[in-house]
Amino acid sequence: MALDMETRHPAACGGLNAGGPREACGVFGVYAPGEDVARLTFYGLYALQHRGQESAGIATSDGAVINLRTGLGLVSQVFEESDLEQLPGHIAIGHTRYSTTGSNRICNAQPILVEGSGGPVAIAHNGNLVNAEALRQRLADDGLQFQTSTDTELITMLLARAEGTWEDRLRRVLPQLHGAFSLVILTPGALTAVRDPLGVRPLCIGRLGPGWVVASETCALDHLGASLVREVEPGEAVIIDRSGMRPFQAVPKIRDAFCIFEHIYFARPDSVVGGQLLQPVRMAMGAELAREHPVDADVVIGVPDSATAAGIGYALESGIPYGEGLIKNRYVGRTFIQPDQRLRERGVNLKFNPLPQVLRDKRVVVVDDSIVRGTTTPRVVQMLRRAGAREIHMRVCAPPIVSPCYFGVDMATKGELIAAQRDVEQIREHIGANSLGFLSIEGLLLAVGRPRARFCMACFTGDYPIPVQLQLDKLAFERPVPSAV
Numbered sequence: 409m410a411l412d413m414e415t416r417h418p419a420a421c422g423g424l425n426a427g428g429p430r431e432a433c434g435v436f437g438v439y440a441p442g443e444d445v446a447r448l449t450f451y452g453l454y455a456l457q458h459r460g461q462e463s464a465g466i467a468t469s470d471g472a473v474i475n476l477r478t479g480l481g482l483v484s485q486v487f488e489e490s491d492l493e494q495l496p497g498h499i500a501i502g503h504t505r506y507s508t509t510g511s512n513r514i515c516n517a518q519p520i521l522v523e524g525s526g527g528p529v530a531i532a533h534n535g536n537l538v539n540a541e542a543l544r545q546r547l548a549d550d551g552l553q554f555q556t557s558t559d560t561e562l563i564t565m566l567l568a569r570a571e572g573t574w575e576d577r578l579r580r581v582l583p584q585l586h587g588a589f590s591l592v593i594l595t596p597g598a599l600t601a602v603r604d605p606l607g608v609r610p611l612c613i614g615r616l617g618p619g620w621v622v623a624s625e626t627c628a629l630d631h632l633g634a635s636l637v638r639e640v641e642p643g644e645a646v647i648i649d650r651s652g653m654r655p656f657q658a659v660p661k662i663r664d665a666f667c668i669f670e671h672i673y674f675a676r677p678d679s680v681v682g683g684q685l686l687q688p689v690r691m692a693m694g695a696e697l698a699r700e701h702p703v704d705a706d707v708v709i710g711v712p713d714s715a716t717a718a719g720i721g722y723a724l725e726s727g728i729p730y731g732e733g734l735i736k737n738r739y740v741g742r743t744f745i746q747p748d749q750r751l752r753e754r755g756v757n758l759k760f761n762p763l764p765q766v767l768r769d770k771r772v773v774v775v776d777d778s779i780v781r782g783t784t785t786p787r788v789v790q791m792l793r794r795a796g797a798r799e800i801h802m803r804v805c806a807p808p809i810v811s812p813c814y815f816g817v818d819m820a821t822k823g824e825l826i827a828a829q830r831d832v833e834q835i836r837e838h839i840g841a842n843s844l845g846f847l848s849i850e851g852l853l854l855a856v857g858r859p860r861a862r863f864c865m866a867c868f869t870g871d872y873p874i875p876v877q878l879q880l881d882k883l884a885f886e887r888p889v890p891s892a893v
């Protein structure tokens with residue numbers, strides 16, 4: 409049975425340098441008979457572009473056949489009018505991807521489509537499985553061959569070969585997955601949304617007329633004129649088909665462990681997460697930062713766009729005027745997530761241009777969202793000094809990052825994280841600022857206004873919500889899998 413399975417993809421991964429499995433992504437799905445679902449998905453992905461800029465894909469179903477189109481690049485680069493015309497149907501899913509480790513290859517673009525004994529299954533995934541190596545070995549032992557180097561292919565294979573009703577298959581397979589997974593799944597007759605039992609990554613459900621939409625973030629709903637119904641609960645699966653929406657608890661909830669970095673950085677400020685609009689939450693982070701780390705200064709600037717709201721919050725709380733001291737080229741990807749160091753370093757110069765009129769002879773408070781490797785921040789500081797800033801006081805609205813993320817974000821390995829190697833004074837010296845202040849964990853929680861028990865904060869504490877086995881390894885799934893004995 410298992411050997412009947414085939415991943416349908418335009419290209420297979422080969423060699424040892426293909427893209428790795430770890431990613432932070434955007435997922436989208438729509439069930440809307442009578443609508444142009446490929447076009448709706450295109451616009452949904454467009455709104456989620458900030459969650460992944462390396463590849464994009466859409467799969468649609470007309471009730472019998474699943475069609476798939478994926479490509480490298482931004483959503484607008486991957487899809488032309490003619491592509492959408494070749495994606496007929498009334499159900500669709502889509503994906504925008506970061507491969508934050510290794511290189512970016514077409515074979516890893518999602519959705520992943522597998523033809524199994526139970527029919528075709530296509531999946532778009534945001535997150536990262538921590539037991540992917542064990543699952544891959546098990547599937548390899550059953551004689552399966554992999555066309556990608558993603559953990560998403562493993563989930564798709566497991567579901568495609570499971571037996572029973574669709575609900576049975578979900579109930580059987582989902583408990584085998586450990587880690588972070590917000591999934592949108594396309595089968596010929598249904599759209600299914602799934603969230604892992606920790607609820608690490610966001611996933612919400614909306615109504616679009618008589619139809620249904622699921623998306624990583626509510627901003628995608630807003631752009632389509634859909635209304636938010638609710639978030640998918642941890643461990644819940646929601647099947648949407650011709651008989652409506654059927655939610656059920658597919659896996660018992662373990663605990664709440666929502667990624668607090670979604671509040672700080674990943675999600676768009678116009679998205680609602682856990683019932684909270686993020687723009688005012690980020691302003692509150694800036695205000696807390698001003699209370700924790702006050703300084704005499706002439707102007708506050710936020711590193712655009714992700715720290716703009718926090719910068720405004722700092723300015724309002726401190727009484728220091730806010731200014732636009734850095735202009736961002738909005739067509740350059742986030743430096744934090746580009747695939748390798750060389751590009752990352754080059755990216756910063758492409759990304760910002762300082763405004764000397766705002767900065768010259770000024771004592772400047774610079775608010776940023778995080779310091780990860782400490783490669784970008786010194787360049788920003790240098791740039792501001794070259795533009796005439798007299799003093800630079802760096803304020804960061806995240807605590808120091810001391811541990812890697814195993815749940816869908818490749819920030820860096822532990823050895824690459826500057827705060828895992830150096831104390832605050834050493835980091836200040838490294839970045840060349842006059843002073844440096846990080847928001848405390850307590851201050852962050854005050855700004856978010858939710859108890860600590862609701863969140864994963866492992867990158868600040870090293871305290872992971874579940875045991876993690878998979879070491880960050882760019883080539884984890886690029887090596888040949890030992891053959892079955």
Ligand code: SF4
Pocket residue numbers: 608666667668669670812813814815816817864865866867868
């Ligand atoms: S380790 Fe950090 S980035 Fe990863 S899920 Fe937890 S809070 Fe989010």
